[in-house]
Amino acid sequence: MSCCNPTKPKNNKLRRFGRYLLACILLVPGVAHLTFACKEFKAQVPDWIPMNKDLVVVLSGYAELALGAGLLALPKQRRAMGWIIGTYFLLIFPGNIAQFTERRDAFGLDTDLKRGIRLLFQPALIALALWSTDALCRRLTTQLSRPA
Numbered sequence: 001m002s003c004c005n006p007t008k009p010k011n012n013k014l015r016r017f018g019r020y021l022l023a024c025i026l027l028v029p030g031v032a033h034l035t036f037a038c039k040e041f042k043a044q045v046p047d048w049i050p051m052n053k054d055l056v057v058v059l060s061g062y063a064e065l066a067l068g069a070g071l072l073a074l075p076k077q078r079r080a081m082g083w084i085i086g087t088y089f090l091l092i093f094p095g096n097i098a099q100f101t102e103r104r105d106a107f108g109l110d111t112d113l114k115r116g117i118r119l120l121f122q123p124a125l126i127a128l129a130l131w132s133t134d135a136l137c138r139r140l141t142t143q144l145s146r147p148a
Contacts, residue, residue, distance in 0.1 A: 018132030019071055019078065022085065025125065026068030033061025043106035046098035063088065071133075082133025086126045093122045 045053040100115040109115045130136035
C-alpha cells in the first residue's frame with residue numbers, strides 16, 4: 001500500500017499540502033458563515049432540521065473554524081482530526097442533497113447540473129480529510145498487520 005506509506009518524503013509533503021488545503025477549505029467558509037455569506041449558507045439548511053436556520057449557520061461556522069484551526073494547531077492529533085473532519089463533512093452532506101433536491105440557489109449553484117456536480121465534491125472532501133491526515137491508511141495498516 002504505497003499510498004499508506006507516511007515515511008516517503010514526497011508522500012509527507014503531499015499529505016501536508018493536503019492538510020493545509022483542507023484547513024483553508026474549513027477556515028474560509030467558517031469565516032463566511034459568520035460574515036458575508038450567511039444568506040447563502042441558510043439556503044443550504046434543509047427545512048426538516050428542527051433548529052433556527054441562522055443558529056445552524058452560526059454553529060456550523062464556528063465548527064468549521066474550530067476544525068480548521070485544530071487541524072493546524074494539533075499536528076499530533078491529525079489522525080483524530082481527520083476522522084472528526086470526515087464525520088463533519090458526512091453530517092453536513094444532507095444540506096447539499098437538500099439544496100439539490102429542493103432546487104435552492106446559493107453560491108452560484110443555480111441549475112440542477114451545477115448542484116449535482118457540487119454533490120460530487122463532498123465525498124472528495126471526506127477522502128481528503130482521511131488521506132491527508134493519514135487516518136484511514138493508519139487504520140487499514142493496523143488491521144492488516146494484526147494476527148488472524
